Amino acid sequence: MKKIVTLLIFALLGGLGSRVLNAQSGFCGTPAYKSEWLERYQQNPRVINRTMLDTLYVPMTIHIVGKDDGAGYISLNRLMDAFCQLNQNFEQAAIQFYIKGNIRYINNSNYYEHDYSSGSQMMAIHDVANTVNCYIVDSPAGNCGYYSPTQDALALSKGCLGPGDLTWAHEAGHYLSLPHTFFGWEDTQYNYNSNTPYAVTWSNITRPVEKVNGSNCSFAGDGFCDTPPDYLSGLWNCNNAGQSGQIQKDPDGVEFRSDGSLIMSYATNCQERFSDDQIGAMRANLEDERPGHIYNNQTPPAPVTSTTLTPVFPAEGEAVQNYEDFELQWEAVPGAQMYIVDISRISSFAFTVASYFTTSNSIMVNAGDLAPDKTYYWRIRPLNRYNGCTGYSDGHTFELTDLVSSTAARETVQGLRLFPNPAKENQEVALEFTSEKQGNGTVSILSLAGQILHSQPLALATGLNRSVLSTGNLPKGMYLVRIDANGGANYRKLLVQ
């Protein structure tokens, strides 16, 4: 039986594309799918008491999808705001999602803007078992999001995870078995001027149309008796009463308006809740169908309350030499399990030059991401895996200097060059430069941190000078060669390989 159902779902998905293009305005691409499990459950649904619910902790894997070259990732800031809001939307159900493992990155332009076939392939390859897999892309088959019943995963558009957008909560509702409140009408345009039929058909499945009097609520529409009838399968705006402007007539001719507060409707501006019966079904779905998703033998950490950034390296205003990647470090924030780290040229952080995600209180910064001889601002957003709601710390600063260019103006010998450069281990390196006057100086080899490793005297003649420098015993790596002469210093990088 399971196999037949799977094939049927494939058929449903196959027919979905045109439906989405025609009627959905790109909101939700989840097929009009109701699981066998939910059909069975609704014959004997649980009754819940919202005040008596134990929190179910549900692991989630977040996949951030970019183009082939890694461009286009959702900003971590927006992602965490959306994750915060998702959990706020599910608090009423006492379901709390938490981020399991690291945030994963996938670079694939065919997934970044995908059709259902590529999306299905992406999920089949990258899904992590026993977690709610969420793929954040640019265009999930032209929708804001969808739940794939065949792959059991969510695809979400990064453009639909902004403030007040309920897309993630809506699709997570699908994941936990909920159909649309207008289930059955997915491909049917409601028309007030025609008599409402007693049944609607979507892709060869005929559903009874739900009546206002509740007489068929347990098997018509979405099968939940505490969600009133709703026939509106296109996006609509709520009126001041939180209902549809469109008046509908049930098959008996009784008029009603749709309830826009329900997250599983297609209302756009007043969704906020799941009904008791929907909550009962989502919790039962986790407990009955997805026991591997529940990790209740753990105590989540208290929400992070401090957002204080105490820099360890660089210290406030400290200068960092821009020769190689360096590690930003800060004092761990109590309760924080993850951090977002932003680096910006401006104190408002309106634009960032780099943004990092880390599960420790340090992060390697790619020197190549930052231009030298500039002041940078950095800040952290401490988070725990259960709560994305913490804000950012205040900004701190560091200077990034490039010793070679910053001292160029003080060069005291001219035309300094080293060859060969790169040099081999134990190879001698020739120095060549011109000096305006005669004198005594020093030539040194330094580590990038500025430690002198080798030093020898240097006699300067007026005009062209040539000298030889030994690299004996220097391990492979990048070094600085410094000439101290005529009251100043010249630097060049030397690579030993």
Ligand SMILES: [Zn+2]
């Ligand atoms: Zn939907």
